[in-house]
Amino acid sequence: MSAVIEIEGLRKTFNSVRHGRQVAVDGFDLTVGPGEVHGFLGPNGSGKTTTLRALLGLVRADGGRMSVLGAPSPTRLAQVAGRVGAIVESPQFFGNFTGYRTLRLLALAGGVPVSRVDEALEQVGLHDRGDERVKGYSLGMKQRLAVASALLKNPELLILDEPANGLDPAGIREMRDLTRSLADAGVTVLISSHILAEIQLICDHVTIISRGRRVASGRVDEVLAGFDRHEFLVRVAEPERAAELLRAGGLPVDVYSDHLVVGQVDDPTRISRLLGEQGLWVRELTSLRPDLESVFLELTGDGAHPEVPRQVDGSGPHHRVMEMDAGVGEVRGDNA
Amino acid sequence: MNLVRAELERLGARRFVQLMLVLLVLAFGVTASTTLAGSHQPTAAELTDARTQAAESRRQMDEVYQRCVAQVNGNLPPGSEQEDFPADCSEFDPVLQDRLPVATDFLPGVFVFSQQAEPLLYFLIAFLALFGFLVGASYVGADLNSGGVVNLLLWRPRRMTVLGTKLGTLMGAVLGLSLLASLVYLATFWVIGQSAGLPGQLDGAFWAGLGAVHARGLVLVLLTSVLGFALATLGRHTSAALGTVAAYAVVWELGARLVMEIVDTAHPDRFMLSSHVGAWLSGRLEFWDASACASASGFCERVYALTWQPALAVLLGLTALLAVAAFSVFRRRDLI
Ligand SMILES: Nc1ncnc2c1ncn2[C@@H]1O[C@H](COP(=O)(O)OP(=O)(O)O)[C@@H](O)[C@H]1O
Ligand SMILES: [Mg+2]
Numbered sequence: 001m002s003a004v005i006e007i008e009g010l011r012k013t014f015n016s017v018r019h020g021r022q023v024a025v026d027g028f029d030l031t032v033g034p035g036e037v038h039g040f041l042g043p044n045g046s047g048k049t050t051t052l053r054a055l056l057g058l059v060r061a062d063g064g065r066m067s068v069l070g071a072p073s074p075t076r077l078a079q080v081a082g083r084v085g086a087i088v089e090s091p092q093f094f095g096n097f098t099g100y101r102t103l104r105l106l107a108l109a110g111g112v113p114v115s116r117v118d119e120a121l122e123q124v125g126l127h128d129r130g131d132e133r134v135k136g137y138s139l140g141m142k143q144r145l146a147v148a149s150a151l152l153k154n155p156e157l158l159i160l161d162e163p164a165n166g167l168d169p170a171g172i173r174e175m176r177d178l179t180r181s182l183a184d185a186g187v188t189v190l191i192s193s194h195i196l197a198e199i200q201l202i203c204d205h206v207t208i209i210s211r212g213r214r215v216a217s218g219r220v221d222e223v224l225a226g227f228d229r230h231e232f233l234v235r236v237a238e239p240e241r242a243a244e245l246l247r248a249g250g251l252p253v254d255v256y257s258d259h260l261v262v263g264q265v266d267d268p269t270r271i272s273r274l275l276g277e278q279g280l281w282v283r284e285l286t287s288l289r290p291d292l293e294s295v296f297l298e299l300t301g302d303g304a305h306p307e308v309p310r311q312v313d314g315s316g317p318h319h320r321v322m323e324m325d326a327g328v329g330e331v332r333g334d335n336a
Numbered sequence: 337m338n339l340v341r342a343e344l345e346r347l348g349a350r351r352f353v354q355l356m357l358v359l360l361v362l363a364f365g366v367t368a369s370t371t372l373a374g375s376h377q378p379t380a381a382e383l384t385d386a387r388t389q390a391a392e393s394r395r396q397m398d399e400v401y402q403r404c405v406a407q408v409n410g411n412l413p414p415g416s417e418q419e420d421f422p423a424d425c426s427e428f429d430p431v432l433q434d435r436l437p438v439a440t441d442f443l444p445g446v447f448v449f450s451q452q453a454e455p456l457l458y459f460l461i462a463f464l465a466l467f468g469f470l471v472g473a474s475y476v477g478a479d480l481n482s483g484g485v486v487n488l489l490l491w492r493p494r495r496m497t498v499l500g501t502k503l504g505t506l507m508g509a510v511l512g513l514s515l516l517a518s519l520v521y522l523a524t525f526w527v528i529g530q531s532a533g534l535p536g537q538l539d540g541a542f543w544a545g546l547g548a549v550h551a552r553g554l555v556l557v558l559l560t561s562v563l564g565f566a567l568a569t570l571g572r573h574t575s576a577a578l579g580t581v582a583a584y585a586v587v588w589e590l591g592a593r594l595v596m597e598i599v600d601t602a603h604p605d606r607f608m609l610s611s612h613v614g615a616w617l618s619g620r621l622e623f624w625d626a627s628a629c630a631s632a633s634g635f636c637e638r639v640y641a642l643t644w645q646p647a648l649a650v651l652l653g654l655t656a657l658l659a660v661a662a663f664s665v666f667r668r669r670d671l672i
Contacts, residue, residue: 096349106342
């Protein structure tokens with residue numbers, strides 16, 4: 001089956017009087033297959049929203065090819081719009097309308113039966129607040145309303161830009177459950193986020209963007225596997241001596257104040273054997289599997305604060321990102 | 337069709353539109369009730385009195401004319417004083433007057449429909465033109481500014497259709513409202529004339545004249561609506577339209593007029609939109625021509641006129657230009 005979303009070489013540069021030229025997306029690729037719950041991960045300002053806007057015909061791309069549900073975007077977008085539910089960057093609603101009316105007008109404009117409005121409100125847990133004015137809604141409620149507006153069409157493809165924005169922990173969990181139930185029902189979902197835990201919990205596939213470029217993509221477990229250096233944390237009574245023994249055994253070792261990190265470990269029993277033979281007893285032996293967060297931070301550069309917006313330019317950690325991409329290579333999913 | 341319905345509801349739900357409607361009703365109520373309170377049906381004695389006064393006034397006009405003619409021809413009756421008459425008596429000729437005094441001119445405190453209908457209609461048109469402009473601007477301006485258009489485009493990714501429907505809905509609604517308002521308005525004052533004043537002379541010529549003013553007024557109302565819509569679309573904001581009009585009024589209608597007068601430009605009024613609006617509404621507008629008789633010898637007309645045909649061409653051309661510009665800019669614009 002062909003891809004639900006295909007983006008190839010997307011480029012977009014903003015020219016604004018205030019900020020000059022901003023390269024927002026710089027040759028970005030993205031493929032989302034049918035039935036995937038696809039995480040679109042990147043720090044703030046990495047180009048996620050711009051990519052989604054271009055895909056949905058809201059901004060003009062400067063280059064590249066895109067298609068949604070087989071229809072080239074933006075030229076043929078109108079043909080498939082009825083099957084795509086999308087929210088892009090915390091949508092704004094007219095404050096004087098009630099939530100119900102907001103959705104009813106969209107349903108009317110989009111030719112969706114108005115009976116769907118109640119169902120959609122129910123789905124996002126806004127059912128008993130539907131007759132209140134939107135301006136009285138909290139950020140999280142507005143976000144839910146936005147998701148409800150995307151769900152109105154019973155979409156085959158759901159595109160959510162930072163859906164967790166403004167939601168409290170309970171709301172985030174509800175959103176997660178909702179996403180999962182939609183995915184179970186066969187809806188393809190693309191979720192952008194800068195919150196890694198979010199993606200790791202819901203998504204089966206992930207594409208990581210940094211400074212407008214794809215730096216990794218594929219099945220979540222495969223992306224993680226690609227970054228697995230088979231490292232183990234070792235705690236032992238005499239770390240200095242243990243390090244020497246392990247190095248003599250051909251294993252790379254980093255020594256920290258109270259533990260060692262040993263790399264290239266295919267079989268952890270080798271560590272305990274090497275040390276045990278010399279009477280050093282291992283107190284702790286833990287596999288250091290990469291989680292998405294460490295991969296993400298590694299890929300997106302300086303990393304300590306993924307929430308801090310960054311300029312898109314060619315300097316600094318960019319080179320490191322390129323190295324990673326070249327060195328590790330991309331891990332692509334089978335059905336991509 | 338559903339899109340139109342949704343837009344109509346959106347338009348009708350706007351606070352600003354509702355406020356303007358309340359203002360319209362209020363202005364209407366105040367005018368009608370003060371008219372009603374200040375008018376009474378003349379008694380037979382008042383009518384006779386007024387008729388006598390009108391006849392007297394006509395007789396006096398004729399007398400003045402006869403005196404003028406006599407003085408100019410040099411056959412004044414002996415003993416009569418020389419008066420300050422011009423060489424040409426035609427301005428006193430009763431036959432050449434626009435209108436002669438009639439009985440209704442001498443009925444203080446009596447509302448005469450046939451005399452007041454036209455100025456009342458002008459007032460209504462002025463209000464509706466302002467209404468159309470402000471509503472046209474705020475309707476699209478607020479929607480562009482609040483992301484409402486983006487939401488809609490996610491449902492209907494056809495920009496020209498979406499903006500065109502908005503403009504069409506606006507024009508239809510403004511036209512419908514204007515027709516309704518003017519009908520109710522004129523009918524009310526007609527009833528006041530019938531029951532608490534005088535209808536006056538309501539012949540075919542009167543209705544034809546009033547109908548022409550009405551039709552021209554409606555065209556003006558539509559033009560200002562489109563103008564407000566186009567300016568707000570171009571500037572992405574309601575205030576862009578208001579600012580443009582304010583700037584135009586100050587810079588051009590006041591500033592440029594002053595400059596043109598200082599440098600003695602011929603016929604500065606023809607460069608002013610306000611003159612064209614006046615010419616369109618009244619059919620023909622005459623302006624004082626400062627330069628006309630400077631070098632002329634013999635007969636020289638000291639006024640020049642703007643007629644409705646070129647005035648309509650100017651107003652239509654300008655509005656169409658701005659509308660086309662608005663649509664073509666909107667077609668390509670990045671919607672953030
Ligand atoms: N309208 C705009 N004008 C100028 N620059 C913009 C505009 N929108 C986005 N950008 C820039 O493009 C880059 C990517 O932004 P965005 O796509 O919003 O990132 P994300 O959604 O990943 O946080 C940022 O550097 C941002 O400053
Ligand atoms: Mg974003």
